Amino acid sequence: MLDVGLFVGFIVEFVTREPSFDPEYFLHSWTGIVLIPVIALHLSSNWAWVMRLLRNGTDDQEFRLGVVNTFLAVMAAVCIVTGFPLWLEWSEAQWLAASHQITGLLSILLMFVHLVMNRRRIGTLVRGRTVPATTSAS
Ligand code: HEM
Numbered sequence: 001m002l003d004v005g006l007f008v009g010f011i012v013e014f015v016t017r018e019p020s021f022d023p024e025y026f027l028h029s030w031t032g033i034v035l036i037p038v039i040a041l042h043l044s045s046n047w048a049w050v051m052r053l054l055r056n057g058t059d060d061q062e063f064r065l066g067v068v069n070t071f072l073a074v075m076a077a078v079c080i081v082t083g084f085p086l087w088l089e090w091s092e093a094q095w096l097a098a099s100h101q102i103t104g105l106l107s108i109l110l111m112f113v114h115l116v117m118n119r120r121r122i123g124t125l126v127r128g129r130t131v132p133a134t135t136s137a138s
Pocket residue numbers: 010013014017018025028029030031032033035076079080081083084086087097100101102103104105107108
């Protein structure tokens with residue numbers, strides 16, 4: 001359920017990124033703020049997987065997924081952080097808007113790569129079977 005909320009949140013962010021949709025960026029910004037605790041919960045529920053990756057490093061069979069997840073986490077963090085000064089009009093610096101736009105689009109793209117790489121786990125969850133915590137990273 002949490003993961004579905006996370007997916008829907010990213011889609012809402014993508015749809016509401018156009019000023020013509022929401023000139024004040026109200027829905028876009030508040031959805032981004034709600035995503036902060038949702039992302040934190042998603043990370044904490046997959047903490048065993050994160051620790052396993054950190055322990056095994058390049059020897060882990062899911063090292064490539066770990067690299068994708070790290071990029072996704074960094075892009076989403078930079079995107080959310082740069083969203084605040086833009087929304088609150090603290091700065092009109094072009095680099096800030098450009099950073100937010102680029103990291104936002106890369107976050108959406110990487111989220112789909114993350115979903116494709118986790119397709120087996122997602123399939124298992126959809127079919128209603130339990131996944132051991134040490135291997136769960138969806
Ligand atoms: C993961 C979360 C987020 C994603 C994926 C995302 C994505 C984007 C994208 C792609 C744009 C560029 C629109 C364009 O110029 O084509 C944008 C614009 C914007 N976003 Fe976000 N965003 C996120 C979170 C936030 C948050 C948390 C805030 C505010 C607290 C925010 C505030 C804004 C504002 C104010 C703009 C307009 C920037 C401008 O005037 O150039 N965003 N967002």
